[in-house]
Amino acid sequence: MPSITYKATSRKSPGGLAVESESRGFKITMDEPKSVGGTDTGISPVEAVLCALGSCQCIVAAAFAKSKGIEFEDLWVEIEGDLNPAGFLKGAPDVRRGFEEIRFTLHIKTSSDEEKVIDFAEFIQDRCPVGDNLINATPVVVGPVVIE
Amino acid sequence: MPSITYKATSRKSPGGLAVESESRGFKITMDEPKSVGGTDTGISPVEAVLCALGSCQCIVAAAFAKSKGIEFEDLWVEIEGDLNPAGFLKGAPDVRRGFEEIRFTLHIKTSSDEEKVIDFAEFIQDRCPVGDNLINATPVVVGPVVIE
Numbered sequence: 005m006p007s008i009t010y011k012a013t014s015r016k017s018p019g020g021l022a023v024e025s026e027s028r029g030f031k032i033t034m035d036e037p038k039s040v041g042g043t044d045t046g047i048s049p050v051e052a053v054l055c056a057l058g059s060c061q062c063i064v065a066a067a068f069a070k071s072k073g074i075e076f077e078d079l080w081v082e083i084e085g086d087l088n089p090a091g092f093l094k095g096a097p098d099v100r101r102g103f104e105e106i107r108f109t110l111h112i113k114t115s116s117d118e119e120k121v122i123d124f125a126e127f128i129q130d131r132c133p134v135g136d137n138l139i140n141a142t143p144v145v146v147g148p149v150v151i152e
Numbered sequence: 153m154p155s156i157t158y159k160a161t162s163r164k165s166p167g168g169l170a171v172e173s174e175s176r177g178f179k180i181t182m183d184e185p186k187s188v189g190g191t192d193t194g195i196s197p198v199e200a201v202l203c204a205l206g207s208c209q210c211i212v213a214a215a216f217a218k219s220k221g222i223e224f225e226d227l228w229v230e231i232e233g234d235l236n237p238a239g240f241l242k243g244a245p246d247v248r249r250g251f252e253e254i255r256f257t258l259h260i261k262t263s264s265d266e267e268k269v270i271d272f273a274e275f276i277q278d279r280c281p282v283g284d285n286l287i288n289a290t291p292v293v294v295g296p297v298v299i300e
Contacts, residue, residue, distance in 0.1 A: 005238040007252060010199055014206025015228040016214050023210040025203035030195040032180065034207035041215060047178040049208035049282050051158055052200055055173035057292075058162025059182040060197035062171040064240065066164050067189060078300065080163040090153040092212065092279045101278075102285035104155060109295035118299060125297035130249075131240045134197050135292060137250035142286045144205075147257035149273035151266060152226070 022046065050103065053138070054083040060134035061110060065124070068131070074124045078113035106138060170194065198251065201286070202231040208282035209258060213272070216279070222272045226261035254286065 012027035021042040022035040034049050036042025047055065058081040065079055085103035090096040110125050129135060160175035169190040170183040182197050184190025195203065206229040213227055233251035238244040258273050277283060 005236055005241075007234040007236040009232050009234050010196075010202060010251075011230070011232045012199055012202035012206055013228060013230050014203060014210050016210040016226070021211045021214050023207040023214075025207050027195050027199040027203055028185075030199070032195065032200070032203055034204070034211070036211060037176075042211075047175045047180065048158075049204040049211060050285075051160055051175040051178070052180070052204035052207070053282055053285060054158060054160035055162060055175055055180055056182070056197040056200035056204065058160055059171040059173050059200070062162050062164040063169045063182070063184060063190075063197060066169050066171075076164075078164070080161060082159070082161050084157050084159045086155040086157050087281060088153055088155040091284075092281050093153075095279065100284055100288070102281035102283070102288075103158075103290055105291045105293060107293040107295060109298060111298045111300055113300040121299055122297055129294055131243065133235060133240050133250035134201055135250070136239075136248055137198075137201060138285055138290045139292045140248070140250075141289045142251055143253045144283060144287045145253060145255040146273075146277055147255060149270055150257060150259045151269055152259055152261040 050085065050087060053103070054085055054106070057106065057108065057132075057134045057138065058083045060132045061108070061128055064128045064131050065110075065112075068127065069124070072124050072127060074114065074116045074121065076112050076114040076116070080111050081108055082111070083108040198233065198235060201251075202233055202254070205254065205256065205280075205282045205286065206231045208280045209256070209276055212276045212279050213258075216275065217272070220272050220275060222262065222264045222268065224260050224262040224264070228259050229256055230259070231256040
């Protein structure tokens, strides 16, 4: 199959730290809490990463449940991540800038066989694109800065 | 500095592929286009990752511009990522599930000195938490599936 190129643009609106992003016509605002200089108008980028991971797990589950013989009434993912602000705020050399660790738990309300559900959960982990991009290093190519 | 634990919950709403996520009281819907079985009510999780990366770059820029002696009138980031759907759809063994490569370009409308702006762009890359979690492998701990 050919690869698909996904695109997004993020733009800093004037003042504060709020940022508007757009992808495929959808808009999303990210910001920071007032305690760190933001105006608290949306989730922060690192929270968005956690939401993306949880959503990706849910979508893979929903997309493949039928073909895997799993029925569920409800499904949710709790995600958390530890981040030491000394990394990005102060540039501390031994502290990474992003999450040091991310953890998640999949909850599923189902009457399907337990062993089958456990296999299904492992299948979801294997197929989740966002999980892959976090767990495994992803090449990020930085273009030259464009001075407008 | 002590680490901060960020949290989010993603929940599969009935039908389709739309997922509601919540973090710190903020809600966000992610979905897939109709062409792949979704109802197209929001960005997809992989698009959310691109938006998170772009927003993170913008927020780091805005937060540190003053202390770095940079003034800008406008700032935006264009981000794109290539993903081969054979990885998550078919489990193709040699195709990764997530983005194979992410690229971005920072645009800045500024009258600040060019060399200083280039240094500033490098500083942003160094400090961006989301960039770190993509470029470098991130430990993701998967808890046991909870059957409700």
